[in-house]
Amino acid sequence: MKPMNLDGLRAGRTLALGLLLLLNCLGVADRAWGYAELLVFKPEGAPRATNEQAFFDAGTWGTRLVPGVSFSKAAANSSNGGLLVFASAWVGGASSVAWQEVWFEAPQPVHVYATVKMTCTGSPFTYGYASWAGTSWRWAVNVHGEEARWHDHDLDAAFTLETVGGKVIDLALLAAGGFEFPAAVEALIDVIDNTWTMYQLSQDMANLLANNRATRLEETVHFTVPAGTHLFRVGLRANAAALATGAAVAMLRGQVEEVRLGLNTEEGQLPDLVFSGMVVENEDELRTYSPVTLHVERANVGNADAQLETFELVALPPDGGPPIFIRRRAASGFIGYKAIPAYTTLSEQVRWSGFTRKGRYTLLATVDPLDEQGNGLVAELNENNNQFQKTIQVRGTPPDTPVEPNLNSAIELQRNRLFTLWTSASDRDGDRLFYRFEVQAEEGDEWLVLTNQTVAFTNGWCATNHLTITPVLEDPDLLPVAGSGADPRTYVTLPGSNAVYRIRARAADEDGISTPSKEVSLSFTFNTLPNRPSLTGDTTGDTQQAVILTAHSTDPEGDPVAFRFNWGDSLTPTWTEWIWCDPGTNSVTATHLYASPGKYCVVVEATDLYSTRYDSPPRATASSRVVDISDYRAPTNSLVVLTLDKDRATPLPGMAFSITGATNITTNTGPRGVWQSQALPDTYTVTFTDVA
Structure with a gap:
């Protein structure tokens, strides 16, 4: 057998060599044999x-x-x-x-x-x-x-x-x-x-x-x-x-x-071996680090049986490195030699796992007949037919399975807060990776891709291994309002109104998509209302002096708290508007003037920011207390100034005014919207300085 010229192969796999091997391998059908x-x-x-x-x-x-x-x-x-x-x-x-x-x-x-x-x-x-x-x-x-x-x-x-x-x-x-x-x-x-x-x-x-x-x-x-x-x-x-x-x-x-x-x-009286072909199983799906099965077909085209043969198969890597021996039979010991009868084709299966780099590999093989003593026989045909080459494309391996997304705790739905999913994966080929997060509403449902509008996606894939979302339900009424704090580009509309979703991650590179990560649960807890409010302040009053009550409550989640009051005197509207606590506080103080004496049940309700935004009407917790209102009787020789809102029930405290007459004074109403003082009988003029 003539050994392969590996030095020449290392030197460049030149076009001339490639053409020579190809022409020698294929031959010309019209030669007079x-x-x-x-x-x-x-x-x-x-x-x-x-x-x-x-x-x-x-x-x-x-x-x-x-x-x-x-x-x-x-x-x-x-x-x-x-x-x-x-x-x-x-x-x-x-x-x-x-x-x-x-x-x-x-x-x-x-x-x-x-x-x-x-x-x-x-x-x-x-x-x-x-x-x-x-x-x-x-x-x-x-x-x-x-x-x-x-x-x-x-x-x-x-x-x-x-x-x-x-x-x-x-x-x-x-x-x-x-x-x-x-x-x-x-x-x-x-x-x-x-x-x-x-x-x-x-x-x-x-x-x-x-x-x-x-x-x-x-x-x-x-x-x-x-x-x-x-x-x-x-x-x-x-x-x-x-x-x-x-x-x-x-x-x-x-x-x-x-x-x-x-x-x-x-074709003569001696055996002669040529290559009839090389079949690579699943040639279109060759991957790095994966085994490949080669079927190397050698034909004895001579009139005599080839009792023994030698065989070499090497791969030339895509980076021009030294040849890699896949199968080699030495001339000594006759171990592994094959006998091929005249005019018979032998297809030998070779399995190999040596693709460590992606790219185009050239497979080169040489076969020669031996006599019974192991000596090479001179072919009577063009002896270079005993060489064969085939070029194959090896693609890289898809990324490894990514780690499960980092869902370590429940996310509260309708909270309008950002949440970032993270994952990571490795790739044995060192390729650039792309990531995708997928969500499933019910077991057996289709997996949907999670995307937002802050990064560029291609069919759900992005170049970052994290995704920031603000989860909301698919009901349009539940979408966060404009200017509520979250970036609208991060809103992710989830299907249905489930409390638990499944989340998984995938990674991809130019060679394919990984298997999905382990699934994790994305659990949503719905908004919790504030604690039942307390109501402190006046228990008695009269038709001239407004009562002052203070409502107090805390929210388990630290959300902003609001209160509203029903004063029990059948005024329209029955309920006040929602009154928000000042930042850092959990209390609201309100005043009310009753027009008639009697016992009134005052009801106060507490709610939070997210219930007023998403619930209609807002859900709330409530408390009540009774106030006893008597008829007002002004003292003798007294001057009283009372400031009320247009509903004639809500005092306006701290209203500035001046009085001219027997007594001249400039002052303002007190916290209940009332000012009172002894005065001589006279005609007085009251002028308010800060009323539109």
Whole structure:
């Protein structure tokens, strides 16, 4: 076996080396190696020589994970050789495959050189982050009609989607989260399936090719089959996946012009090993730190059994570091060597977990036959067919599960107070993280995203690991009033009127979304009213002297307290307005003048800021007491000044006035709205100085 030139690989993986390996791997089907039979297949509608056959059939397949926000469409026509694949996703993923197929008969075990000629145009496209798209051409051999693995070869034509047929994608719709299935794709499907002939499609592809808007591929692959009837398929594939933080679309259309199968049974008397392919399971979902399963297929295309073989498989990391050995069999001891009979393909499964960095890895493999003594055999074919390379894209791992949100105590609903949710997460790839908090009203309900208007969100995701909210119920009457203290941009309307909600957090990066955190309960306690008020002050009075009463109460939550009075004398309105305590106090003093003598029951109610704001009428606690009012009799030779509000029941204390007459004086009414003094009989003039 010729060992790999690892120094050369380390030195740069140059384009020349890549092309050499690729050309050596694929070979050229028309080299004169004595084909037992050369089969040529073309579309049914193409001109064909007498020894050329038509494509047998065409097929499509597609899948989508989330209907409505992911789409998969495909078309294939064996008459014109046309293929179209389209996959798009805003949430979830979609995949689309279309192929042409031919049947062939192998009279005995043979080595097959399969050469595919195809022209295609199209491209993958992604928008936002955490979205992926890819395109490839692929082939498969169904031995005796049994399903076989598809072999994918990356195909990025790098042509804009407009070349596929009109403006396929609308970025504005993508950015807004909407994604309508483009009519241009439906039109192209109809063109390929029903409208265009072989000639029309060929002309269209030729025009695109002439304007550098299409690519032409002519590739040869190797495989072996036993005697019997077999199916060879060649086609296109489009994949797209996204996580609501972006969108992805992939689209290809093309024409398979020819498939040539060279069946070879005269390749010398020695074994010769070539690579027929390498299949990577779940290639579109390769992640760092996760195991990958490789199926490495080696074919013995010689006329003699390969009793022993050596095999090396290495990965070239994306950062240009040294090759990483995945599988290596030494030349000594013959441990792990495989025997491969003539014209037989061996598919060996290799599991590996060495992807520690995301990016594009190149897998390189070499295989050589040995004789029974362990000596390398000289291949009679182009011996470089024993080398194979495949490039794969490894995405990063989504973030680890974030810690549960920091809900250590209950939040009082309708309190109009800010509350900040916190979480955190780690990411093994070191990517920038985004966070989202979600709420569930009832078990089994949909999880809703919590957002406010103070930070920028993309579909609920923000770049900070905390979220400040002011929770309110969804009843509009319960929204905080303007200027009440909380930032209106933090209001979060919660569904229903439950007392307990579930909260969880998620983290995301460009590679995906984490599993949700542990759920925690968001408990709301409703407003508690002030304690029952006390009422102190006068118990007696008269129709000239107002009574003075003081109400006192405390609020368990420290909310501002207000009082109102019902004086029991049937005045309208029955209740006074709410009177708020001065800041730092819990008491209010009020006065009232009764017009008639009698016993009156005075009732006082206490409420707080949030009940007056959210309850209609406000809820309150109450107390009462009785006052005994007698008829007023003024003393002889006395002058009395009484100041009342317009309701003639509420004294106005401290009103300034002046008196002129036998006695001249300037003074003001007392705390009950009354001034009284001895005076000589005379005519007096009373002038108030501060009454509007």
